[in-house]
Amino acid sequence: MHLDEFAAHLKFPLDEFQHQACQAVENDHGVLVCAPTGAGKTIIGExxxxxxxxRGTKCFYTTPIKALSNxxxxxxxxxxxxETIGLLTGDTTINHNADILVMTTEVLRNMIYAQSPTFDRLTHVVMDEIHYLSDKTRGSVWEEIILGLHDxxxxxxxxxxxxxxxxxxxxLTTVRGNTDIIVTDHRPVPLNQWMLVSTTLHPLFEPNTTTLNHQLASHINKLEHTYQDNHPTFRTRSTNPNHTTQPPKPNYRPLGRPEVTTILAANNMLPAITFIFSRIGCDSALAQCLRSRINLTTPEETNRIKHIIDTNITTIPEEDLKVLGYRNWRTALTRGFAAHHAGMLPAFRHIVEELFVNGLLKVVFATETLALGINMPARTVILEKLVKFDGEGHVDLTPGQYTQLTGRAGRRGIDVLGNAVVQWSPAMDPQQVANLASTRTYPLVSTFTPGYNMSVNLLKTMGFTAAHHLLEMSFAQFQANKSIVGHAHQVEKAEQRVQELEQQLEEELAARQVPSEQPLAEFLEYMQLQRDLSLEERNAKKLRIRQRREAVTAVLSKVRVGDxxxxxxxxxxxxxxxxxxxxxxxxPRVGIIMESGWRGTVEVDDFAVPPKVVSHMRLGGYHKAMDTKQVVKNLKKYAHSRPKKLRAATTDKLTKKALALHAAVRGHPVRYWQQVDDLTQIGHDIIRVRTEVDKLHATVDASVDTLGKEFDRILGLLAELDYVEYVDGDRNNxxxxxxxERLALIHNECDLLVAQCLRRGIWDGLDPAxxxxxxSLCTFENRRETRGEPIxxxxxxxxxxxxxxxxxxELHSDERRHQLPETRYPDSGFALAIHQWAAGAPLGYCMAAAAECGAELTPGDFVRQxxxxxxxxEQVRKTxxxxxxxxxxxxxxxxxRRGVVAIGA
Structure with missing residues (x-):
């Protein structure tokens, strides 16, 4: 057996789940392996x-991101x-005829549609991080591959x-044949869960349980009861817009990153990864450590770090290094600190990864992108917050995200234990953290949906009927069909419940002899009005919260140091x-010193009422020298600027709709019926269940609208635009x-728009820049929504x-007419910058051009874009x-392809 020979060369004996999975592979079964981060899943792929x-056959190893493929x-x-291994990532092609090819999933998808001869002798495809199938923007690619590969x-x-x-x-068994499912919760390196409260590390759980540690709860309870009361009416962040928690008090000061590092070092918990859910936050943390006196490396390690850095940056022009802040970045690395996020220059990010893997870095401040499979385990993972900004608002971490992040803790063969540390703050409920850390419910949900490129490729490679069948076999349709049965059963139960309640209510109203010919209908009409009024008032409250946030943002985003x-x-x-x-x-996040002496960072959601700029103070060097007392002393000089009261951003006035509903409720005859107050609960229950029935019906209707029908609508639009033709007018042929054929070669989020621009000659007659x-209008998407005039x-x-x-x-109008998802608006924020770069301008000049167009770009963003x-x-060149x-x-x-764009991957 080949498995015995393979296992004999490993550093560690195979765990039971690894042995089972490898055995299944050798028995020519498909395999789905679900295991925690760091458990050793990649052994099965290897x-x-x-x-x-x-066996003299081929194997493709696919990953979701280029960094992981590299x-x-x-x-x-x-x-x-x-000589045996090749690499295909779109940017890079190495040894493309090798029997073992490592590639990104997009490359494999494109090869399937191109019917590449490379598939000859292919027997295995490894899909690393296959749970990426639920990714909102790129998950469809995984299903296209699973459905498109030969049986x-x-x-x-x-x-x-x-x-x-x-x-x-x-x-998988349904669409691919025999597939073994192997699931384990085992971690080779056990994970200890901690909470850092002030300067004390507490175990999160009681020993050998998932019960919250009572000493931790007691410590936090005492802290919360010793806070002062003279703090502004700040609100702490919550994902519930109607919820306001107790504010942080002025005698709570979060630990700085150097202080946290000192605590971890004293407890033998380095190296560590601190996950911070913003690029700016990571860079700020690095700067904070750089300002401290902490040095975590030995002279020998410092020399090794310098050598690795110098070896990897030789081809970056000196003028670009200045723009990249190279000197400070290099100094931080030599002292054992680094940041890691997608906004960094790829070459810099690769250096950080190499240094960390070699044990030369002790603390890395990273965004969650580091948790997506890159092999950078640490002894300890730190989470400063359990909320992150998802592009629309602050949301709580899911149990799956928490597990993925903390899974980086514990290095096999080096650490006996890994550590997950959550830093406590006054807005954090330790029981909620314990629930998050102990939850094991994170489902995989398909995001698969046909698009223009996918549709023409399916039609081209397999024909209409087979394409229809393939779409109906998708995991998305599998889940939808399965849910229809459950929803239909729920509808039946809910409708039966409505009938029972209505009969009960009708009997009760008849017994009371209310003055109405249709008592049930009138009573339920009154209940519906009350529900509508309550909903309108809630919506109005949400609107006031949004307006308050906008008003606070408008102030905070414009303040300057010294205001x-x-x-x-x-x-x-x-x-x-x-x-x-x-x-x-x-x-915006703003650092302030209050006249009470409290110093810290405040954010938009910290304010119930917008602050007001009343004067400006010449700070000189106070804030840099951290001389809080001096700043507080000088603040007293501005007492005359203090307003008597600050105006709220919104009023509590009712909307026109709410006023009309109030009037309808007051004037309704049921309001004056006698002896019916005790029936309102039944009435509310009927309205609630009726609403539930309506929602279930809508869900079932949406589920019945299959992917096959969406495919038909796509073909209808493509036929109008002459990308598809019906043979003899037959819509089934x-x-x-x-x-x-040209559209089939365009793999882009705006694929049909690109095809139309080329076909209509809109991009003809332009020089290369x-x-x-x-x-770039079809590739760039700004991190914040802007629709300024294109420059x-x-x-x-x-x-x-x-x-x-x-x-x-034009396309947008057509898509709405055909009830299709709308192609995103072309974003011009990067156009001027990439024009200047293609024309030969230096990096700093191009970054300034991007800023002029409202684009939020780091050097790493620039390279990626x-x-x-x-x-x-390259696709335009072919089509x-x-x-x-x-x-x-x-x-x-x-x-x-020059300078920083040509370096790394």
């Missing part, structure tokens, strides 16, 4: 590689040699722990001075036209951008109609 090599490529090269190819799916593994495995603010309290406004300017305008700028570097570029947006407006433009330009456009696309690619 065995599939080894087995294919031993890492796995180097791992497999170390094990099997460079003879065995899929090895490696997933984080999900609670519906049986459901997912059942679907004196008046903050609302229960008694009178208090003064504070700004000592740290806001970060992102959309989500469509085929891909010559135009559709102009074309790069215009193409073109030339008249030709500006005209092409305007025409692209006009064409989007530039590479996305390159990717689409363009005119030689001058094809020429411009080819030369634009060459012009962009």
């Amino acid at each position: 065995f599939a590689v080894s087995l294919a090599l031993s 890492q796995k490529y180097h791992d497999l090269v170390a094990a099997h040699g460079p 003879s190819i065995k899929i090895i799916g490696l997933s984080a722990t999900v609670s519906n593994s049986e459901e997912f495995g059942h679907w 004196v603010l008046a903050l609302s309290t229960k008694k009178r406004p208090v003064l504070a001075v700004v000592v740290k300017a806001p970060g992102r305008p959309a989500d 469509p085929r891909v036209s010559e135009e559709g 102009e074309l790069a700028g215009v193409v 073109g570097a030339t008249d030709a570029m500006a005209d092409a951008m305007d025409n692209t947006i006009r064409l989007w407006e 530039a590479r996305q433009v390159v990717d689409l330009l 363009g109609y005119h030689e001058d456009t094809i020429w411009a696309a080819r030369h634009a690619v060459d012009a962009i």
